[in-house]
Structure formats: C-alpha cells, structure tokens
Amino acid sequence: MKVPMVDLTEQYHRLKDEIDAGMRNAMETAAFILGPNVQAFEKEAADYLGVKHAIGVGSGTDALHLALLALGVKAGDEVITTPFTFVATAEAIKYVGATPVFVDINPNTFNIDLTEVEKAITAKTKAVIPVHLFGQPVDMPALKALCDAKGLKIVEDCAQSFGASINGKQTGSFGDLGAFSFFPSKNLGCYGDGGMVTTNCDELAATVKQYRNHGSKVQYHHSLVGYTSRLDELQAVVLRAKLPLIDEFNNNRRRVDQTYKTMLAGTGIQMPFEDGVGKHVFHQYVCLHPKRDQILQALRDNQIACAIYYPVPLHKQEVFAKECDGVSLPITESITSQCFALPVYPELSEEKIKLVTDTIKTAL
Template structure:
C-alpha cells in the first residue's frame, strides 16, 4: 500500500522532539497562546521574511481573518480562482463580499494577470490568487495590477508554504496571506491550524484582536471577533517541522521530477514549472483523458490517488445558481482530466517506479 501522504513515516522522524515538547506543555499547563505559539510565530515570520505572523485555528480562518483585517466587506468583489478548495470562496463570503471567478492557465492551473484584469470592476476591492498545488502565481505582475487599480492583494498560500518568487516567499508580497496547517500540507500539524502573515502593523493589530474575541486586553473588547487561536500543542509539532521544511520541500521536488522523467513519453500531461517561482509540489497533479482507468488501476494496487478538484467552485451546488452564466472553459476542462499521485517527503524512488509502472499498463 502506498498512501497519498506518509504521515506515519514523517512522525517517526520527529517523534522524540515532538513528544518531549508535548509533555513539557502538559506539565506546564500553558495551553492557550503559550510559549510555543509565540515562538512558532516568530520563527515562521523569520523564515517567511514578514514582519508579523499570527497563528489561528485553521487555513480557512486565516483567509477569513486576512480579508476582514484588510477591510474587505459587504458588497465588495474579490477576484479569485474557481479551481481550488472551497475555503477560498467561503472566506470571501464570510465577510459579505462576492467571489468573482476567473479562468486559469492550462499549464500552471493558476489565475493569470490577463484573466484578472479583464474582470476588474468598480466593485473590485481585492485579488485573492491561489498558489495552487505549490505552484506560485505570477505574483509580481498581479501585485502591479493591485497597485495600478488600488486593490488589496490577499494571497492564498494554503498549499505553498516554502515556495519562493524572485527570492521572496509566497505570502511576503501581498497585503496579507493565509496558510493552512492541515496535516497533509507541506508544513502540517497534527490537526487543524492556520497562520496569517502581513508586513502591515495596522493589519497585524486587527488580526490579533480578531482571532481572540476582538480583544487586546483580557475582558476588554474593541470589535466583534472570533475564537480562532492556534493551539499550543499544534505549535509544538509545527516548530519541529518548520526546522525541516526546506528539506521536506526539496524531497517533494525531487520526487516530482522523477515522476515527470519516468512519464515523459506517456500520453498524459505532467506538471509544468513556469520558472516564475519555485514549485513545492503540495500535490503532483497530471492531466489525462484516461483518468478514470488510471485511477481504477492504481486503486486495484492499493496506491493512493485523488482528484483535486472534480467540480469547480462556480459549478458547486452552493454557488451554481449565482454563476449560471459564468463560463470558465479552461477550468472546466482541467477539472475533467486532472488527478493527483502520492507525493510527500518520505516517498521512495522504489514507490515512484511502482506507481509509474501501474500507470504504464493503462496509459
């Protein structure tokens, strides 16, 4: 059996360090916004090259809080992708704004400066690009659009921790950015967790209030906030993994490149690196007209595989009535042909050869 992500093998590598940290936390009874959360926030800020890093309860909350702290609200429009997890659009709706879905590039699966600019209207207040599957968007060009039109740039970095563009980390360029620490992410916790980063003192002050019931000082509340704090025990896990994140991402890149080399002559499309940023392969996602047959063959051999994402957001039941007239042909074509193979730092070359050999029997 080859799982999509081998969390057990990863845990074995950090077991001693994590268990010592968890035991110390329990002994000290410092469970809420304790020393590990504070230390992780500083370590993450240093690694990402940002002034402020604020932990929260999930990646969805990270995007929600980032939008609200940046002043996005009722009736505003936020341009984003329909080819992503629903949390991206949920966060926009949470603040009363409306997602404006634009089409993606057929190779990178990301929204582009051209599709974004064509959708800008008087109601547009922000752009929320998604660095999908670990492939950075054309961030500098999108930032230039934001400056030209006076828009906020809120990066969805849920899948791109450690990815760089022009030497900068994704998340360090926009007005704010949200990260997810769902267990399968490049930097994953042992449960839910999230992080919002910003270079702005004003946005950071608001974020710290919003995540903690709108309070700067205990029992004194300035705004209606939320209970969205990063758990102290998750911070222990994240601190251990953060030390190894470049090693993890390099292992993902090495595995991805071997996959692509071994499948170069097959009638399918392997992931594309545009050279604008460094892809960190949160997912290794291919395109094939024989997707269903390949998935069936992999499952028969107990090899993990998944489709991210089978139904674009503008065609989801929750949104389709409002976007009935929206046509995103590239997004829809990619969603009909995409599938993802196992990818994680612990994936061996033998595993990759075995997976590719199964695909070759079908493709």
C-alpha cells in the same frame, strides 16, 4: 494501501523524541492558550518567510476570513479569485458578505490567469485572492503591479505553498496579507487544524490579533465582534519541530517530481509545470490525461492511492450555482475533466514511485 497519498507516520517517528518532549513540557507548564510555543513559532515562521508579522490562527480557512475582515472587505464588495481551488478560498469571501468573482486559469500552471483578472475588475472590486495552487507560485510581481495600479488589496492563499518562493522571496510576503494552512497533509503540517496570517503592516497585524481573540485587545474589553481562532499550543510544538526541516521536505518533493517525470516520459500525461517564475513545492502532484478514469481505476485496483483535485470547479458547485449561472470558464472546466493526483510526500521512495508509474503505463 501499497502506496498512500501521504504517509505522516515516517515523519513523526523521525521527530518523535523532539515532539514528545515538547508535548510533555507543554503539559507540565499548562500554558495552553497563546503560550510560549505559539509565540516562538510565530517568530520563527516570520523569520523564515521574511515578514514582519506571523499570527497563528485556528485554521487556513480562518486565516483567509480574518485577513479579509482586517482589510475591511464587506457586503457589496467583489473579490476576484480562481474557481480551481479548495472551497475555503471562496467561503471566506462569503463569510464577510462579499461576492466571489471567478476567472479562468492558466492551462499550464493551473493558477489564476492575470489577464482574466484585469478584465474582471469593476468599481466594486476590493481585493484579489491568488491561490498558489498545488505549491506553484502565482506570478506575484506582475499581480502586485496590477493591483497597485488599480488600488486593489491582495490576500495570498498560501495554504498549499509553504516554502515556495519567487526569486528567493517567499509566498505570503508579497500581498497585503498571506493566509497559510497547517492541515496535517500540508508541506508544513501539524496534527490537527491550524493556520497563520502573515503581513508586513503593523495595523493589519494588530487587527487580525484582535479578531482571533474575541475582538479583544485588553482582557475582558471588546471593541469589535471577534472570533475564537487561536493556534493551539500543542500544534505549535509540532510545527516548531518541523519548520527547520521544511526546505529538506520540499526538496524531496521536488525529487519525487523529477522521478515521476523521468519514469512517465512518453506516456502523453501532462505533468506538473514550472513556469520559471517561482520555485514549486509540489504540495499535490496533479497531472492531466483524457483517459483519467482508466488510470485511476488501475491505481485503485493495485492498492495505490489516487485522487481528483478538484472534480467540480467552484463556479459549478451547488453553493455558488445561483450567482454563477451562465458563467463559462472553459479552461477550468476542461482541466477538471482530466486532472488526477498521484502520491507525493517527502519520504516517497523510488521503489514506490516505480510501482505507481508501472501501473499507469500498463493501464495506458
């Protein structure tokens, strides 16, 4: 590809000495499970995010799953969430036996519509999972006020929003718990799978820690059925090297956004929107245009990476089709027919952005 969706090699070479030295040290000490790098990263991440507890787990999906378990969400409960997200958000709800209730989204931010959330609340509703989609924060003060009034719990899906904030307060610090992913392409990514749960509640933190380690508080003593979901020591080395640079990385993503907006002005493309509530960190760069397929073909023909996030909303996925039969979410369905993603990563140069935008303008 002349322009990839994300280029992780340049970032690695910048941090190579630090990462390689950390890896060698971890190998020499052989403390591979919940070792000193995991413990240090948990403390450093908690400090950055402004939360009391940050608990490393095996993946972002596990983070959502363990958060719901810690809250006691179970069969017979309903959890309200968005249909315009990666499937893991809803999978985690199904893992605990609960029912995902999908509501429509805001046509500008693509985030869950809080008016629709309120309409969907029933006696069975136990929690809401807002997704800070593509790095755009949900209006958490408004959602928290609604959930507090209704007695509902909140698990923030922060898989795409590390470093995003509202009035200086980080995503993952508003809800009862937050769930982060460190998949390699994320704003803060490791070199494999990894995730984290955040909370300000001591009891919830202790429960998540127990669930991540076979339900054990004391070795070989098990008081509940747990899981093997621990952040890997070697991945923690990578995350510790990158964390001090996350604001720089995110500011460069915002630079990419401004360059795209300048170069694509007047094309009729709906560009990513900032609602003034929070600071967007542009994990993905998702635009709308009715001639999406024409644009994508031109990009591919010119060896420029592109993608569709997401082509099929969750209420239309085969796995949820039976329970969502008859569900109509027109805004979501309209957006999935027009959305497309352009390359975005901190090191993306103006020269490459111009190649992308010139190709699009020619195609249109």
